Amino acid sequence: MSRTRVGVLVSGRGSNLQALLDAARAPDFPAEIVVVLSNIPGVAALDRAAAAGVAGEVVPHRDFATRPAFEREVSALLEDHGVELVCQAGFMRVVTGGFVDRWRDRLLNIHPSLLPAFPGLDTHARALRAGVALHGCSVHFVRETVDEGPIVGQAAVPVLPGDDTEALAARVLAAEHRLYPLCLGLVASGRARVEGETVIYSGVTGAQGMLLNPAGL
Numbered sequence: 001m002s003r004t005r006v007g008v009l010v011s012g013r014g015s016n017l018q019a020l021l022d023a024a025r026a027p028d029f030p031a032e033i034v035v036v037l038s039n040i041p042g043v044a045a046l047d048r049a050a051a052a053g054v055a056g057e058v059v060p061h062r063d064f065a066t067r068p069a070f071e072r073e074v075s076a077l078l079e080d081h082g083v084e085l086v087c088q089a090g091f092m093r094v095v096t097g098g099f100v101d102r103w104r105d106r107l108l109n110i111h112p113s114l115l116p117a118f119p120g121l122d123t124h125a126r127a128l129r130a131g132v133a134l135h136g137c138s139v140h141f142v143r144e145t146v147d148e149g150p151i152v153g154q155a156a157v158p159v160l161p162g163d164d165t166e167a168l169a170a171r172v173l174a175a176e177h178r179l180y181p182l183c184l185g186l187v188a189s190g191r192a193r194v195e196g197e198t199v200i201y202s203g204v205t206g207a208q209g210m211l212l213n214p215a216g217l
Ligand code: GRF
Pocket: 012, 013, 014, 015, 016, 017, 089, 090, 091, 110, 111, 112, 173, 176
């Protein structure tokens, strides 16, 4: 089986990267992580890549006069590593249309909310303020508008009485670590693909039942 060559873009802690690296250890996982690229030097995500024996690259965005110049270097390095599919995992740079076009339908992002609710930053605090009962995370193909694009998968978690942002973020993060490998596997194997501006699936089982919150008296 030939596995899809994946590059992961990071800026920090790299816990989602870790989930992808762990999933890709399974020989039957349809993707392999071939390079981890950070726009910030010295971040924990690069240590995780090194520990997994995966190449790390640093492209400090501050070294570039413009966003497109930074992105051209990122794309060139990804291509040097033979990358076919790119995953943004806690990558804190907004990408331009040029980068989106270059990696069209080959660029995934994970966002900590049930999109289209709460695009942007501080999603957990905003979810708490809005009083939603369900929150979660989304994996989507990247488009030029931030946190928009065909959704590959979502995971919902309940907002519980007494939650603060830390508690809610931790519950969502655990869901992210399950969702991202699942979605990467679907895209890498061709079982999820973009048609029009939505994702269509083949050979995929939907979740059973429903998540109801509050659950009862
Ligand atoms: C995650 O919550 C991700 O959804 C968001 O940034 C955070 C990155 O965390 N885009 P990590 O670096 O993967 O631990």
